[in-house]
Amino acid sequence: MKKINKVISLCLLIIMLTNTAAFGEIDINQNISAALLGDLETGEILYEYNINEQLAMASISKLMTYLVMMDAVSDGTVSLDDDVVISGHAAATEGSEFGLLSGETVKLNMLVKGMLVVSGNDCATAIAEYIGKTEDNFISMMNEKASELGLLSASFINPHGFPVSDEETGQNHMSASDIYKLSRHILTKYPELLEVTKLKELVIPERNFSKAATNPILDIVEGTDGLKTGYTDKAGICLVSTMPVTGQGQDFRIIGIIMGAQTYDDRLNKTKELLEYGKNNFTYNRLADKTQIIDQVYINNSKDGKVDVYPVSDYNKLIKNDDIISVKISYNDTVRAPLKLGDKIGTISILLNDEEIDQVDAIVNKDIEKANIFVRIFRFFSNLFS
DSSP states (O other), X not given: OOXXXXXXXXXXXXXXXXXXXXXXXXXXXXXXSEXXXXXXXXXXXXXXXXXXXXEEOGGGGHHHHHHHHHHHHHTTSOOTTOEEEOOHHHHTOOSSOOOOOTTOEEEHXXXXXXXXXXXXXXXXXXXXHHHHSSHHHHHHHHHHHHHHTTOTTOBOSSSSOOOSSSSGGGSOEEOHHHHHHHHHHHHHHOTTHHHHHTOSEEEEGGGTEEEEOSOGGGGTSTTOOEEEEEEXXXXXXXXXXXXXXXXXXXXXXXXXXXXXXXXXXXXXXXXXXXXXXXXXXXXXXXXXXXXXXXXXXXOTTBSSSEEEEEESSOEEEEEETTOOEEEEEEEOSOOOSOBOTTOEEEEEEEEETTEEEEEEEEEOSSOBOXXXXXXXXXXXXXXXXX
């Protein structure tokens, strides 16, 4: 079989079929430290500004505290129903508070809500002491987890993000890109987090406690269900947000990050613009489906003659509405039977606006037998006189 290139147009123009007009391009870079919009499943970054600089992260730190705690829950070390005795040190934690009292007993799941919904620093300290036995040991666990996940910009000195001093060494740090990676990891591994972070208010009658969530986007953009706010003088006003995008055949989740805004209104407005940009300007597309035939190719010496071609794996991507997508299949110089299930016979190139962005192997999904001598002779003469 001679080398053949085929171009299969998947979608020449992808148009979002909604009643909401697309925003086109946005620019929200002014008066903030960093911004990022990305897709949960694929890890694609849809908008970025200064995403690799290590920044003070304030209470965004509590996402890592949650992750380390949930890993302990997952491996059976602790349970969310456990009773936690509050130390004097935890009760005296500075900054935003849930109102813990020294010596009282509180369920671990209640501490989680106090930490994530109303950003209680005292709850973060109590969780750290319970999981790590000491706060210092838990901080080591946070830094070890960051290293394990490849979050090279991460540095933790406490479980809540309240600054020890105004110096750089007195802050917890992480870049926007690493906060995105951390958020993706948590939402993929522990999606139940959203059952907590979607709460607009934390009400606990037995404590005579009622307080609005610190996350303002929950009331502004319909469908948002997380994730975490943060503020210190050094970090500025920060927000990690998330929402699902569903309907019109779409089902994906976006994550937005604003770091270092100078006013609460600016943080809110830019988060809203970021999320709506993702919702209204992108569609989720499966460009290669390993269960679907992508092409048929004629292999002269095979028993069947025509052979079905499949991608070796699925390939999914968020596509901007006016992008042009095509798929090119290049077959190997020599493709001859016999072939085994899974054998590579070519390469599927994914092109975005005529530029290759990725490749997927083209394979056969069954054993391809060699034709017997009589079939091959017949085909030879048929081709000769055709």
